[in-house]
Amino acid sequence: MSPSPRPELVADGYNSSSRPRWAQLATTADHKEIGQILICAALGFLFIAGIELVLMRLQLLTPENTFLSPVGFNRMLSLYGATSVFLFAIPFALGFFYYVAPLQIGARGTALPRLGQTGLALYVAGATVLYAGFLFTPSEAGVNPLAPLSEVAFLSNNGVDAWATGTGLATLGFVFLAINLVATLRVMRAPGMAWRRVPVFAWAATVSSWLLIVIGPVLLAALTMLMIDRNYDGIFFADGSGGAPLLWQHLSWIFFTGTYMLLLIFAFGAIAEIVSTFSRKPLFNRPVTMASLAAIAVIGTLAWMQNMLTAPMGIGWKYYAMAMSLALVVPFGLVIFNLISTLVGGTLRMRAPVLFALGAISAISIGLAAELCHSLVAAAWHLKNTTDATAATHFALIGAAVLAGFAALYYWFPKMTGRTMGESLGRISFWTIMTGLLLGFVPLFFAGDKEGQVVDAYKYFDNGALTTYNVIASIGVLILFLGVLLTILNAIFSRANGPAAGHDPWAGDTLEWFTLSPPEPHNFDVLPDVRSARPLRDIREAIGHRTRRSEQAAARESQPVA
Amino acid sequence: MAPHSPGTDQIDTLLWIGFVAAVILVIAVNAALLYAVRRFRSERGATPRQLSSGRGLQFRVGALLTGFATLLFILAVVLTDNARETPTTGEAGLASAKSEPLTIKATGQQWLWRYDYPNGAFSYYKLVVPADTAVQLELLSTDVVHTWNVDELAPKADAVPGKTHKVVFSADEPGVFEGNSATLSGQAYASMRTEVEAVSPDKYEEFVETQKSEIEEAQDRVVGLIENGEVP
Numbered sequence: 001m002s003p004s005p006r007p008e009l010v011a012d013g014y015n016s017s018s019r020p021r022w023a024q025l026a027t028t029a030d031h032k033e034i035g036q037i038l039i040c041a042a043l044g045f046l047f048i049a050g051i052e053l054v055l056m057r058l059q060l061l062t063p064e065n066t067f068l069s070p071v072g073f074n075r076m077l078s079l080y081g082a083t084s085v086f087l088f089a090i091p092f093a094l095g096f097f098y099y100v101a102p103l104q105i106g107a108r109g110t111a112l113p114r115l116g117q118t119g120l121a122l123y124v125a126g127a128t129v130l131y132a133g134f135l136f137t138p139s140e141a142g143v144n145p146l147a148p149l150s151e152v153a154f155l156s157n158n159g160v161d162a163w164a165t166g167t168g169l170a171t172l173g174f175v176f177l178a179i180n181l182v183a184t185l186r187v188m189r190a191p192g193m194a195w196r197r198v199p200v201f202a203w204a205a206t207v208s209s210w211l212l213i214v215i216g217p218v219l220l221a222a223l224t225m226l227m228i229d230r231n232y233d234g235i236f237f238a239d240g241s242g243g244a245p246l247l248w249q250h251l252s253w254i255f256f257t258g259t260y261m262l263l264l265i266f267a268f269g270a271i272a273e274i275v276s277t278f279s280r281k282p283l284f285n286r287p288v289t290m291a292s293l294a295a296i297a298v299i300g301t302l303a304w305m306q307n308m309l310t311a312p313m314g315i316g317w318k319y320y321a322m323a324m325s326l327a328l329v330v331p332f333g334l335v336i337f338n339l340i341s342t343l344v345g346g347t348l349r350m351r352a353p354v355l356f357a358l359g360a361i362s363a364i365s366i367g368l369a370a371e372l373c374h375s376l377v378a379a380a381w382h383l384k385n386t387t388d389a390t391a392a393t394h395f396a397l398i399g400a401a402v403l404a405g406f407a408a409l410y411y412w413f414p415k416m417t418g419r420t421m422g423e424s425l426g427r428i429s430f431w432t433i434m435t436g437l438l439l440g441f442v443p444l445f446f447a448g449d450k451e452g453q454v455v456d457a458y459k460y461f462d463n464g465a466l467t468t469y470n471v472i473a474s475i476g477v478l479i480l481f482l483g484v485l486l487t488i489l490n491a492i493f494s495r496a497n498g499p500a501a502g503h504d505p506w507a508g509d510t511l512e513w514f515t516l517s518p519p520e521p522h523n524f525d526v527l528p529d530v531r532s533a534r535p536l537r538d539i540r541e542a543i544g545h546r547t548r549r550s551e552q553a554a555a556r557e558s559q560p561v562a
Numbered sequence: 563m564a565p566h567s568p569g570t571d572q573i574d575t576l577l578w579i580g581f582v583a584a585v586i587l588v589i590a591v592n593a594a595l596l597y598a599v600r601r602f603r604s605e606r607g608a609t610p611r612q613l614s615s616g617r618g619l620q621f622r623v624g625a626l627l628t629g630f631a632t633l634l635f636i637l638a639v640v641l642t643d644n645a646r647e648t649p650t651t652g653e654a655g656l657a658s659a660k661s662e663p664l665t666i667k668a669t670g671q672q673w674l675w676r677y678d679y680p681n682g683a684f685s686y687y688k689l690v691v692p693a694d695t696a697v698q699l700e701l702l703s704t705d706v707v708h709t710w711n712v713d714e715l716a717p718k719a720d721a722v723p724g725k726t727h728k729v730v731f732s733a734d735e736p737g738v739f740e741g742n743s744a745t746l747s748g749q750a751y752a753s754m755r756t757e758v759e760a761v762s763p764d765k766y767e768e769f770v771e772t773q774k775s776e777i778e779e780a781q782d783r784v785v786g787l788i789e790n791g792e793v794p
Contacts, residue, residue, distance in 0.1 A: 070749045077746075142746040148723060149706040149747060154672075239724030245707060246722060288620045310709060310718045310744075312701075312727035315646065322638060326631040333627040334620065336591055343598035350599075358595060365591035372587065373580035376634065378573045378642040381717030382563065385709060385744035449577070452563065452713050454744045457752035 029113035030521055031184075034120045034177075035099025036416060039409070041127070042092035043488050045083050046402070050481040052080040057440075057474040063462040073458035074140040075159070079130075081143030082163060085259060086170045087127050089401040090212075093266035094177050096408050097205035099416065101181060103512035103519065104199040106190025106527045111183035119176030126170030133162025142456055144256060145226075147237030147248035152230040161230060168223040171255075175216035178209035185209075190511065192530035199510040199533070200276075200283055203290050204269025208262045211297045215258035222251035246311060253304040261300035263397055265293050267364065267404030268335050271357040274411050275339055277508045278354045279346025282534060284338045292331035292338075299327050309380040318377045325375030332368055336361060352426030353506075356407035359434050360399045367396025370445065385455050388448030391441040398437055398480075406433075406487050413491065414505045418517040419498030422490050429486035436480025443469035443476070509534035566714045566739065566760075567731040572645035573717060579637055583630075645717065648696055649732035655695035656763040663696035663730060670701065670708030670721040672747055673754035683774035688757045692766040693736045701727040706748065712741035712758050720745065733760035 019027075028034065056076050059068040068076065102110055110116055133139070139159040141150040150160045185206045189198065198206075226248070228234035235243040268289075276283045283289060303324035305317055339361060348354065370392035374380050383389060406429075413421045447453040447469040453460055460466055504513040513536055515524050528535055565574045651659045658664070666689065667678040677689045691697050701710050701721040708721045716731040733739070743754040761769070787793045 070752065074746070074749065074751075140748070146707050146745065154706055154748060239722075243724075245724065285620055311720045312722055312725045315642075319639060319642075323635060326635050329631040330624055330627045334624055337594075337623050338620075340591075340594045340598050343595075348599065358599065361595060362592055365588050369584035369587040372634075373577070373584050376576055376580045376638040376642075378576045378638065378645040378717065379580045381645070381719075382570075382573050382577055382713055384718055385711075450563065452711070452741070454711070454742045454752075456746040457742065459752045 027117075029117040031098050031102050031110045031113070031116060032416070032519060032521075032523075034116055035095045035097075037120060038091045038095030038098060038123070041124070042088050042095055043491065045087035045127070046092070046484060047488060049080055049084040049088055050484055052076050052083065053477055054481050056080065057477040059458060060460065060470050061474045062471075063467055064459050068458060070458045071140060074142065074456075075138040077142055077456055078139040078145070078159070078163060079134060082130055082139075082167055084397075085143075085256070086167050087130070089263055089397065089405075090174055090259060091123055091170075092401055092405050093208065093263055094174060096270065096405075096412065097181055097201075097208060097266070098177060100408075100412055100512055101202040101205035102184055102188065103415070103515065103523060104202040104510050105185060105188065105193055106511045106514075106524060106530065107184055107188035108523050109188075110180050111187055112180040115176050116180040119173040119180070122173030122176065123170045126166045126168070126173060128166075129162055129169060130166030133159060133166065136162075139163035144252050146252075147226065147229070147245050148239065150226060150230075150248075151237060161227065164223045164226050164230075168220055171216050171219050171223075174212050175220075178212035178216070181205055181209040182213065190527045190530050196287070197530055197533045197535075200272040200286065200290060200293075201269040201510075204265050204272075204293055207294050207297050208265050208269075211258055211262050211265070211301065215255045215301060218251055219255035222248060222255070225251075246308075246313070249308055249311065250304070253307045254301065257304040257307065258297075258301040260393075260397065261296055263400040264300075264332075264364065265296055267360055267400035268293060268339070270404050270408040270411070271339055271360055272342075273508075273510065274353045274357045274407055275342050277411075277506050278351065279343050279348045280507070281342055281346040282509075284341035286533060289335055289338045292334045295331040296328065296335070299324055299331065303328065303375075306375050306380075309374075309377055310384050315377075322375050322377050325372070329372070336365065351410075351506075352421065352423055352430065353407045353411035355427060355430045356403050356410060359430060360403035360407060363395050363399030363403055363434075363437060367392055367394070367399055371396060383449060386448030387444040387453045387455060390455050391444035391448065394441050395437070398441075402484065403433065406430075409487070409491065411506070412512075413494065413498075414501030415512055415517050415519070417495050417498070418501055419494050419496075420501045420505060421487075421494040421498055425486060425490045429483050429490065432483030432486060433480055434483075436476050436478070436483050438476070440473050440476025440480050443472045447473070504536070507540075509537045511535055514539075563713050566734050566737065567716060568649045568734075569645040569647070569716060569731055570714060572641045576638060576641040576645075579634070579641075583634055646730075648698070648730045651696045651732070652694040654693065654763070655732075656692040656766060659692070659695045659697075663698040664692070665698045665700060666691070668699045668701050668710060668721070670703045670705075670710065670743070670747075672705050673743070673750040675708075675710070675743075675754075675756045679770045679773070681770050681774055683770045683777060685773060687755070688759060690759050690761060690766060690769045691733060692763040693733045693760040695763065696730060696732050699729045699731075701729060707745050708747050708754070709744035710741075710756070711744040712739050712756065714739045715758055718744055733758070736760050736762060 025033065056073065059065050059073055137157040137159045139145060140155055141160050145160055145163060148154060185202060225236040229236050237243055237245050237248045239245055272283050272289065303321055305321035306325045309318050374383050374389060374392060410421050410426055447466055451463060451466045453466055501517055503517045528539055532538055563574065565571045648663055656664060665680060669676045674686055676684060676686050678684045701719055703721040703723045705723065709718050710721055711718045715733055716729050719727050719729045721727060737760055739758045741756055743751060747754060
């Protein structure tokens with residue numbers, strides 16, 4: 001590659017190309033490398049989480065099955081929860097934010113590259129601890145290890161300690177990455193890029209990062225208290241003697257509810273970019289959409305007690321949680337309305353990223369609507385902790401992290417690698433995932449609501465309908481897993497063998513398409529003055545004008561002089 | 563779910579309201595999505611039409627959504643308050659529970675429910691209550707968080723160690739109602755089930771009396787064995 005001019009030399013965090021590849025990856029502080037490592041690791045853990053979910057569904061294939069032991073099932077459940085949230089969903093979203101957002105704002109790097117590098121290291125350490133724990137005794141305390149079950153009196157092996165250490169290290173890493181993103185997006189925007197011109201995905205990165213900076217330390221505090229309880233005779237979550245088991249629920253649900261909102265904000269940010277690029281239209285009412293994303297972060301996290309509607313608390317707190325959850329109808333509704341309005345009247349090109357983005361909106365709508373029922377206090381008294389809740393959460397979060405995440409993957413893959421992912425394999429993968437998602441989780445709505453099947457249970461007792469629902473769900477999850485596998489394989493093969501994409505394969509409007517694919521370490525040689533929210537469209541129009549003018553001039557000159 | 567208590571009737575109504583609201587939202591979003599995608603196909607090759615993103619439109623959509631959420635909130639508060647009301651004991655109910663509900667202590671422990679009746683009798687797994695009678699359960703836990711869940715009779719409610727959680731219901735007719743605990747509580751959580759048998763007040767009185775005398779008899783025998791030195 002020919003040496004390119006570097007008008008601004010930023011030495012911190014760049015790698016010398018003379019070092020071996022593994023040493024480069026181990027020491028890099030470049031946001032693009034770190035983003036890609038996060039995305040690759042997240043896809044690996046998605047595969048593992050998929051295997052864990054399939055194993056649990058195999059156990060639930062028939063009533064009173066003995067495929068997994070009760071303890072084995074609880075371990076699988078705990079691992080699945082930690083893997084899918086801490087090792088797949090959050091790093092997947094953060095990976096895209098970390099890779100794309102600095103490019104979108106025209107930054108030549110990040111503000112605090114070594115902090116981000118430490119964040120990655122902490123995430124890797126967390127994943128290592130969790131899976132090293134897996135080799136010995138994984139946690140048996142479930143997806144959210146409610147105290148006092150997670151206390152040493154009831155689970156005395158070191159599984160919960162490994163869970164708390166692993167998720168804690170990873171969460172601290174996410175907070176570091178988020179701090180760097182907030183700083184970068186605050187101070188390193190290109191000339192002319194006011195907040196009102198910042199791409200929606202970069203705005204989503206800012207909102208999500210602020211959210212992580214708020215909720216991350218809450219979980220870290222809870223984990224620290226749990227570790228003190230378990231190892232140093234603490235009584236934070238013990239009953240009597242001044243402890244409060246409900247305190248764990250409050251602290252952990254603040255984090256998990258915030259994470260739920262973070263993933264949806266990520267999804268809507270990515271979908272907004274994709275829908276606007278592929279229908280060749282600006283996002284319908286950007287300011288309202290951006291404000292709605294911020295509102296979702298705030299109101300959504302304040303609704304954490306929506307998860308505690310059956311807990312012994314005053315009814316006023318439950319009405320408050322319901323008010324917050326129902327208030328979310330407005331920002332979610334406005335965002336979805338604006339995304340769909342962006343499509344109307346556009347010239348949509350139905351490529352794989354759009355397909356995944358539209359599928360994500362559809363899946364998220366089902367998940368959020370079901371979650372709405374769970375917010376109505378008395379309805380929650382029936383629905384809470386049934387498989388209806390499992391289905392609602394999975395529709396929303398598979399929609400956000402898997403479908404919208406894959407949309408982002410298909411969309412930004414050409415930027416990361418210079419190659420496009422296989423289109424037809426992408427379509428097959430999409431329809432497989434959608435079929436699997438519907439088959440795998442719609443029956444759980446019925447099993448939970450009609451038959452009262454409870455969550456987290458390693459077995460259920462025979463009753464004709466329940467068996468049918470569970471068999472369909474197990475088959476569906478298997479199909480879903482195959483669909484996910486197809487996209488992962490697609491990414492692996494396309495990395496080296498995909499068709500060359502060029503620098504701007506989708507005719508995007510934001511600055512990441514202004515640079516090379518893959519970008520040079522310093523991202524941009526030169527930067528345009530940003531004068532609107534669609535800087536690349538401005539450039540294309542200016543070039544178009546100039547070309548037309550020079551062609552007209554050339555045509556005039558070539559006329560024979562009479 | 564077939565509701566068998568005044569409270570669960572209200573819950574069932576709210577579930578239907580929630581279900582209808584959810585279906586409306588899902589259909590609205592997906593129909594709009596299909597409409598938007600269908601339109602582009604007929605206009606392929608056309609230049610994109612730029613819609614004006616008028617403030618008024620956003621305001622109207624926002625107001626519509628706010629109205630929708632407010633309506634749901636009001637309905638949910640009314641029905642939830644109704645569902646929380648202590649039911650009245652009917653004519654066919656237990657005479658002593660006419661003014662105050664019959665209070666039974668339900669204690670969750672890994673992995674069994676224990677019920678303590680007012681007369682000192684207790685039973686494990688199975689709760690016997692008089693039909694058409696206001697019953698108040700006081701949920702407690704001796705170890706981890708459990709959720710008492712017999713959804714035909716009463717709302718789900720958590721038994722949290724150190725806290726008392728009250729649940730009221732009144733079984734409208736004699737019958738047997740089953741339920742699983744609904745919060746992961748360890749290895750045998752899936753088998754932590756319970757059963758509520760609603761019987762006539764006479765049968766209830768008979769049950770608690772028999773239970774009490776049998777327990778006392780068993781206790782006397784154990785005390786006797788210990789005094790005789792047969793049990794160390």
